[in-house]
Amino acid sequence: MWLSDILDRHCQQRGDAHAVVEGDRALTWLELRSAAHSLAAHLDETGIRHGDRVAVYSRNRIEVVVSYFALAHLGAPFVPVNHAMSPTEFADAAERMEIRHVLGERRPVERLGLPEDRTTVFDTEEFQKVLVAGRAAPPLAASLDDPLAVLLTSGTTGRPKGVLQTAGALRQMSLSWLAQARVDDSVRLLNLNSLSHGSITATLHYVAAGATLHVMREFQPRAVLRQITERGITHVWAVPQMLRFLMMAVGKDATVPNGLREIMFGASPMSPELLRDARRAFGCAFRNVYGMTEAGGTFCTWLSGKTEEEDGGVPLESSGRSVPGIRVEIHDEENRPLPPGEVGEVCVLAVGRMSHYVGDAEETRRTVVDGWVRTGDLGWMDAHGYVHLKDRKKDVIKRGGQNVFPAEVENAVAAFDGVADVAVIGVPDDVWGEVPLAFVVVEEGAAFSSDALLAFLHGRLSSYKLPKEARTVAEIPRNAAGKILRRVLAEQAGPAR
Structure with a gap:
């Protein structure tokens, strides 16, 4: 072994x-x-x-x-x-x-x-x-x-x-x-x-x-x-x-x-x-x-x-190119490879990939398609095989190398008395790269304190998942399907205070 x-x-x-x-x-x-x-x-x-x-x-x-x-x-x-x-x-x-x-x-x-x-x-x-x-x-x-x-x-x-x-x-x-x-x-x-x-x-x-x-x-x-x-x-x-x-x-x-x-x-x-x-x-x-x-x-x-002077033309803004024995391509939604320069999802074919998600066959099928791992990252590949990431397909907040998922933080905030609605986004931070920022709608007549909310979250969330700040707002912007418009919140947020 x-x-x-x-x-x-x-x-x-x-x-x-x-x-x-x-x-x-x-x-x-x-x-x-x-x-x-x-x-x-x-x-x-x-x-x-x-x-x-x-x-x-x-x-x-x-x-x-x-x-x-x-x-x-x-x-x-x-x-x-x-x-x-x-x-x-x-x-x-x-x-x-x-x-x-x-x-x-x-x-x-x-x-x-x-x-x-x-x-x-x-x-x-x-x-x-x-x-x-x-x-x-x-x-x-x-x-x-x-x-x-x-x-x-x-x-x-x-x-x-x-x-x-x-x-x-x-x-x-x-x-x-x-x-x-x-x-x-x-x-x-x-x-x-x-x-x-x-x-x-x-x-x-x-x-x-x-x-x-x-x-x-x-x-x-x-x-x-x-x-x-x-x-x-x-x-x-x-x-x-x-x-x-x-x-x-x-x-x-x-x-x-x-x-x-x-x-x-x-x-x-x-x-x-x-x-x-x-x-x-x-x-x-x-x-x-x-x-x-x-x-x-x-x-x-x-x-x-x-x-x-010693970089040899390596595009340092890229994420690099595939290592031996591993195939990396940019695919469209139907898992078809795209030509250089076109934006799609970064997909990986590797003998060393995971077997499956434990107890989650449905998510395994979504992630591994015809043997390819769909990373959820959007990007494009140049003529020399370098992958250039464009955006994240999912709304992951990357705080100091740790992944923070807004839905998890939102669920914890929603359990606090007086919270009627909540949304969490990532905002730029000079030290951590990104930090979570919570937007909270307070129930009418409820006594609400941002400090009390943050104290409530300690012990319920890992320290790196804790919002740096909780801001009260009149409403959370959502689309017709009820999904949070995080892009709108990001435009309103400005830098985290």
């Missing part, structure tokens, strides 16, 4: 090299395999079996990586969960994904109120003893055709959907990416993105090549800069908003001593100004990463030079 093969190969060839590093903690490849095998034995004794779905609910830390390898050995699909997800959101997802057990940090796990026999907490003495017990793993239970992970995403309703990916699909996507990016075991990757969503697939591509993975529990710009300088980091994986924070910490016209080869970014576009300033400060190449969890991960990329 793919993840077990990764461990065995690197233990055989470079077992004493570091596999994963978190601050002053580190595991070599031999130690990582030993910890994963010991945890697999422990979970097997608790009753976790082949096919059981197990959530991993934590910030980035070594134990998360160990858990993924242990669960993969058992053939128990791991379900990464963002540590900011509220207990209410988790309960809904857990029921629909049929999650049997939860591993994670004490604080988020204890908020769930689950029985002790359904949880395993990282930050306990008992768990840490398990990792160093040196136990033999049960017989390998997984195959390449087995589900490896259920990756939570969101649909138009805002409720997370479960993207089921097999081990074989991940292997195929890894081989495609490694052929493109030419990664080897000299890479030291600092992943600043969460290991709880689709970025885990990109991370595992580098792990497969023998790269050393560096993780941090919290994103702290100055600490990140120290890591880059002191730990010999060669690659950084971030979103543009994180780079903006890093540039604020660097300061105007300053440079950062480093050995970086690439800074990779994705989830949202990077402004030309930020790219220019970041290239000056770090003096390395930048790689745009365009992907989708349903498509198996990254399917388009470009790599800049260290300076504008």
Whole structure:
């Protein structure tokens, strides 16, 4: 099985090299395999079996990586969960994904109120003893055709959907990416993105090549800069908003001593100004990463030079072009390919795409048509195969690399006393790229406070989904079918205050 093969190969060839590093903690490849095998034995004794779905609910830390390898050995699909997800959101997802057990940090796990026999907490003495017990793993239970992970995403309703990916699909996507990016075991990757969503697939591509993975529990710009300088980091994986924070910490016209080869970014576009300033400060190449969890991960990329003179004609305003083994086209509504220059939906044909959405056959049929994944993104392709995104087909708000769906926020706001109607849109923000802005119609005679509403939403929504502001309006503009005219609201909104 793919993840077990990764461990065995690197233990055989470079077992004493570091596999994963978190601050002053580190595991070599031999130690990582030993910890994963010991945890697999422990979970097997608790009753976790082949096919059981197990959530991993934590910030980035070594134990998360160990858990993924242990669960993969058992053939128990791991379900990464963002540590900011509220207990209410988790309960809904857990029921629909049929999650049997939860591993994670004490604080988020204890908020769930689950029985002790359904949880395993990282930050306990008992768990840490398990990792160093040196136990033999049960017989390998997984195959390449087995589900490896259920990756939570969101649909138009805002409720997370479960993207089921097999081990074989991940292997195929890894081989495609490694052929493109030419990664080897000299890479030291600092992943600043969460290991709880689709970025885990990109991370595992580098792990497969023998790269050393560096993780941090919290994103702290100055600490990140120290890591880059002191730990010999060669690659950084971030979103543009994180780079903006890093540039604020660097300061105007300053440079950062480093050995970086690439800074990779994705989830949202990077402004030309930020790219220019970041290239000056770090003096390395930048790689745009365009992907989708349903498509198996990254399917388009470009790599800049260290300076504008070294870009080689790459259109940096594009999202890149397809990586080896993956076919990307622009299709019309009937799923027919369009010629260069015509705007349509970005569609992807990849062996590594998802198997299906868990428990949602109808949405699977809408998303995967004749084997093509319809991304929901509108764009066009130039004569050299570069994809240029035009607009989002759906109304997703991208706040700091996290997707926020208006319908989900609207449902939460509507539950507050005194709200007669509500609409949520994304508005530009210098720090986060976009932030949610709520428009509220108040019931006649109701006592309403924007501050009280925002306090009400805390704990009901993840922190990144909270509106920056709630504005009261007389009515919500809608079309004849009753759908919200978000374009009209955007024209009225102006910049978020």
